[in-house]
Structures are given as structure tokens and as C-alpha cells.
Amino acid sequence: MSLALRRHTVLPGFGIALGFTLLYLCLIVLIPLSATFLKTFSLTWDAFWTAVTAPRVLASYRLTFGASFLAAGINAVFGLLVAWVLVRYRFPGKRIIDAFVDLPFALPTAVAGIALAAVYSTNGWIGSLFVPYGIKIAFTPLGVLVALTFIGLPFVVRTVQPVLEDLEPELEEAAATLGASRLQTFTKIVFPTLLPALLTGFALAFARAIGEYGSVIFIAGNLPMVSEITPLLIITKLEQYDYAGATALAVVMLLISFTLLLIINLLQWWARRRRAAP
């Protein structure tokens, strides 16, 4: 459909609008982003490979991607639950709680970071509850998981919610008339319909988490090899004037982000097709 050429139209301003759009896009986004790729070409392949596979870097990948994956998983489970409760049930304060789901989008990440560090440290409101069991949350990899769960929280709720609202009640009624239990109806009828949206939300939360910086660094402890995330390592290298090393890491992160963006687009296309023809 993008192959169709401009139709005849009486509307003016196509040239100036598209021209300005492309110019602005190139100046702000495309040219600066291309700088990372061009900068990496100043490295030899061996130097690039050594920079992106050093033990400290590998440890940061494990933490960043592992914690992001777990956090997105937690958000998939609880995001589905929150969306279900908000769409299906009535309880006092529901509207306000619905609005608060977007708090992680609105609250600056630095504020979230120091707040979570305060609450989850060993003398914090929630962290102190875990001290008797010998569990430390803040300043350990567990703290990274908490911060990434916080910032990814709205994604699954907001992707699943509209699909759940549009769900035809007839499907569930038919299942019930045919003798399905409530659990069977959910697992066999409702869940498959929600799956594309749920996966999209998971992927969005995961993509957001791997790049996250502000909320994590305050609660992580930032110990090399243990609780140091990849974005922090990029900043550390920049502060040591290792521009090539920082850029090499950035290129790896960008390539992964763009791959995720492609996957998310495919998932959204799948979800739209599912909704159009169930």
C-alpha cells in the first residue's frame, strides 16, 4: 500500500511539510545516530570485538538482559492481572488507580531511583521486611530487578487493557453454555486472544528496560562484575575518555534495540490482524 503514488489532491503543503519533517528527522535523529556507527569504523574488528566481549562487559550484558527479561516477565504476569482487574471488576478508587498505572512514564527516572533505593534499602519500609530472611534488595542485582519492574510496569497493562475491553462477551458466554469452567474459558478462549497484546507489552517493557539508566543506578550499587548495567558502563568509559570503547558498546545496544523494534512491529501487526479477524 505504500507503493501507491500520491493521489490527486487539492490539499496544499505536502512539499513543505514532508521537507521539514525529513530535514528535522535527519538533523536531530539520523545524522547523530549515524555518528555511533561511523565512530566504530575507527576501530579495527579485533579492537571492537575485544571491547564488546571483555569480562566486565559480558557481566554487564548478563545483568542487563537477565534482569530486563525477568522484570518484563513479572510485568507480563502482574500487568495482565492489573489489566483484568481494571477492566472486569468494580471497586472503590478504580479510576484513580487506573490513572496511576502511568506513573512510571510521568515520574522522572532519577526520582524513581532514589525513592526505590530508600524504600528497598535494609532500613527502608519494604527492604527492612526482608532483612530477617537474610535478603538484601537495594545495592544488589535484586535492586536492579525492582527498578526495571517499576519502569516497565505500564507497558503490559496498557497493551492488554484495550483488547480486553473489546473482547466480545458472546465468546465467553458460548464457552460457558458449552460447559466450560471459568478457568477453561480463560485459558482456552480469553488468553489466546490476549496473547499478541501480552507479548507486545512484554517486548516493549523488555526494550525499555535494557536501555534504562536513571532509575537503576541509585538502587544497583554499581559494583563491577556484579551489579553494573551496560548503560552505566558506557558512561564509565566516556568519563575515562574511552570514546571508541563507549561507542562500541553503544553500537551493540543499538543493534539489539533495533532488532527488538522490528520484533515489536511484527507483534503489533500480528495483534492488529488478530483483532480485525478473530
Add this chain to the structure above:
Amino acid sequence: MTEAVLDPRFTLPVRTVEKATAEPRWVRLVLIGLALAFLGIFLFVPLAAVFYEALRKGVVVYWQAVIEPDALAAVRLTLLAAAISVPLNLVFGVAAAWAIAKFEFRGKNLLITLIDLPFSVSPVIAGLIFVLVFGLQGWFGEWLRDHDLKVIFAVPGIVLATIFVTFPFVARELIPLMQAQGTEEEEAAVVLGASGWQTLWRVTLPNVKWGLLYGVILSNARAMGEFGAVSVVSGHIRGLTNTLPLHVEILYNEYQFAAAFATASLLALLALVTLVLKAVVERRFGDGG
């Protein structure tokens, strides 16, 4: 017989149907409880902690932290960065949506994907790219130094990084909205003799005003709260290149917790205002306004 059917006490069949697609009461209560507990642990308790920690040492300490000159300078810089980046991205969003929603051309889907690109870039990398272009080692580094201009570790860099991270907000609200509205109204206006600008001001923009406002609210919240990208390009010079989120970080790292949380509470208030405005606009949106 007929009386029995009409009697409201005999509505059993209807109620059975309702029950068959609803969970038992205890399941509902458990699910609501679990959902609220999750939101409480991750959202409400941390938010409450910001205000509790901010006011723990008393109102006087709070007030002093807020009116301290470095804090006020940070407020000014934060407002300046938002005042430049939000209008620029607003103009861009309207132009992009006009081209994409009102005309057909090749590569439209690619263009939409590229506009969304800044959302999938880590904030740290968003800062790094401007260091690579304008930093001392960067493409324009020597030229800028020779002309005594500073972008990185100065205000222009902070503004650029803010523009980058808030780039897609207005455009991604307007594009689907204007696509759904079609072109008939604008075509009617033009055929009746309106100029392009008149059509934009009198027909298109009034039709999308709530979507536009929604995008502006979201991009403003992000512009004032951005931390990672701004942190890379700022250089953290107190009173000069510190935005509010960076000021929070400095105070926190100096163990001035009460002051750090006092400053953070200003940003938390901004977030709450954003959520309220967003909910109001969403309701207007729903009314088709």
C-alpha cells in the same frame, strides 16, 4: 404462568448467565487484592516515600532546599530546556502528521518507524551521540573550539538531548488521529477558497486539539524529567548546567538526603499534575471533543 415470568423474583435464568461468565466473589477479591498489592509495592509506597523523606526534617529544611540558588538555577534550566524542545517538537509533529496523514507517498511506513526511533534508543546513547558530533573529539569539536562555542557540557547540548528524547511524542499522537479523520473536511475548506494555513488553523488543528495537548503534556513531562541523556552532555556544573533531575543526583550523592528528596518532590508533583491533566484530556478525548 405469565405472571411468574414477569415477576422480578423469577429472574433466575438471566442471573445464571451472568454468573457463568463472572468469577466467584472470593476469586474476584483475591485478584483485586493481588493487583493492588503489586501496584502498592511498586508504585504507591515509593511515591509516598518521596514526600515522606522530603518532609522528614521539617518544613524549614524543605523550603531552604527548594529556594537555594543552585536549586533555582536548576529549575530555570529545566524550564528553559522544556520551553525550547516542546514547541520545536510540536511544530515537527504537526508537519509530520500533515504529510503522513493527508497524503500518499512511498516509504510512509518507514518514515513512521524512523520517527519512533528515539523511543528505542537508551537515554545514555541519546546523550553519547551528541558528544560524538559536538564534543571536543567529535565531528565539529575543533571548529566549535576555534569559534569559542560550547555545545557539550553547556546549555545547547542539554537542549539537543532533550529534543532527541521527546522527539516522537506529539507526532505519534497526531498521526493516527489525523489519519482516522481523513481529508474530506480539509478538502471542503480548500475548495471553498481557504488557503493552506487557514485550513490548518481553522479546520485541522481544532479537530486534533485534544490529541495535540495530550502529546504536549507527555513530552513536557519527559523533557523536564529526563536524566540519562542530559547527564551525559551536561558536565554537572552547579548553577550552570544542572537540570532538576541532575541536581537531585548531586545532592543524593553528597548524602544531603532531605534536600535531594525535597528537590525530587517538586518533580514528583510535576508527575502528579501530568497524570491528572492526562486523565482529564483522555476523558475529553473519549467524548469525541
